[in-house]
Amino acid sequence: MTEKLSVEIFNENYPIIKEKIAQAAKSAGKSEKDIILLAATKTVDIDTVNFAIKSGIEYIGENKVQEFLSKYENYEKCHKHFIGHLQTNKVKDLIGKVELIHSVDSLHLAKEISKQSKAKGIVSEILLEVNIGKEQTKSGFSVNETQRAVEEISSYGNIYIRGLMAIPPIADEKQKNRNFFYEMNKLFVDIRDKKIDNSSMDILSMGMSDDFTQAISEGANMVRIGTALFGRRNYNI
Numbered sequence: 001m002t003e004k005l006s007v008e009i010f011n012e013n014y015p016i017i018k019e020k021i022a023q024a025a026k027s028a029g030k031s032e033k034d035i036i037l038l039a040a041t042k043t044v045d046i047d048t049v050n051f052a053i054k055s056g057i058e059y060i061g062e063n064k065v066q067e068f069l070s071k072y073e074n075y076e077k078c079h080k081h082f083i084g085h086l087q088t089n090k091v092k093d094l095i096g097k098v099e100l101i102h103s104v105d106s107l108h109l110a111k112e113i114s115k116q117s118k119a120k121g122i123v124s125e126i127l128l129e130v131n132i133g134k135e136q137t138k139s140g141f142s143v144n145e146t147q148r149a150v151e152e153i154s155s156y157g158n159i160y161i162r163g164l165m166a167i168p169p170i171a172d173e174k175q176k177n178r179n180f181f182y183e184m185n186k187l188f189v190d191i192r193d194k195k196i197d198n199s200s201m202d203i204l205s206m207g208m209s210d211d212f213t214q215a216i217s218e219g220a221n222m223v224r225i226g227t228a229l230f231g232r233r234n235y236n237i
């Protein structure tokens with residue numbers, strides 16, 4: 001059996017994903033244009049990433065700083081986001097190079113982003129990560145502390161809060177995550193309605209390969225998809 005090239009896998013999957021997004025958007029009373037597809041490109045080689053960009057992918061997200069920096073000079077023109085856990089000591093290497101950091105999971109991290117952004121004379125755009133499943137193994141703000149965190153971070157300076165991000169628990173039953181997505185959207189809308197300074201709350205980043213249609217049905221306007229676009233990869237390398 002010959003292995004399929006990753007560009008072939010992408011070519012097969014991309015139109016299917018686009019169609020599913022369009023359907024889900026429609027069922028949520030939206031247009032496909034309202035939903036941003038972000039390709040999660042961890043472990044995907046730069047040639048395949050660039051092939052995807054030339055095929056129409058406009059947003060990419062990396063989840064390791066080192067991998068992002070190693071690819072950074074070589075990406076075709078695209079919107080570059082950071083979606084993985086960010087260590088405080090890596091902030092200075094990352095900011096200014098990414099358009100949006102999805103994974104701000106503590107006040108401490110936000111403070112460092114503010115500090116380094118001030119030093120560079122830029123404003124960094126971020127999402128706050130919410131630990132919607134209350135998982136011990138995951139970082140992020142609890143539902144109850146998220147609004148307070150937006151208020152606090154909005155006072156730091158050189159940071160602009162675009163919205164919220166969540167990674168719900170790995171689902172054993174489909175309906176479960178739907179409830180998490182519903183809860184996330186409620187939180188998102190509640191905070192948006194408060195019109196807090198230095199925040200627009202216009203991005204709700206949730207939904208991955210296995211659950212993006214549910215996420216869109218419950219209000220996501222940015223989905224992060226890896227496996228369903230590029231095929232299964234070995235994350236342990």
Ligand SMILES: *Cc1c(COP(=O)(O)O)cnc(C)c1O
Nearest residue numbers: 040063083208209224225226227
């Ligand atoms: C890898 C990754 C994704 C995409 O996950 P898939 O299940 O491969 O679609 C989304 N978000 C984050 C933060 C990731 O690290």
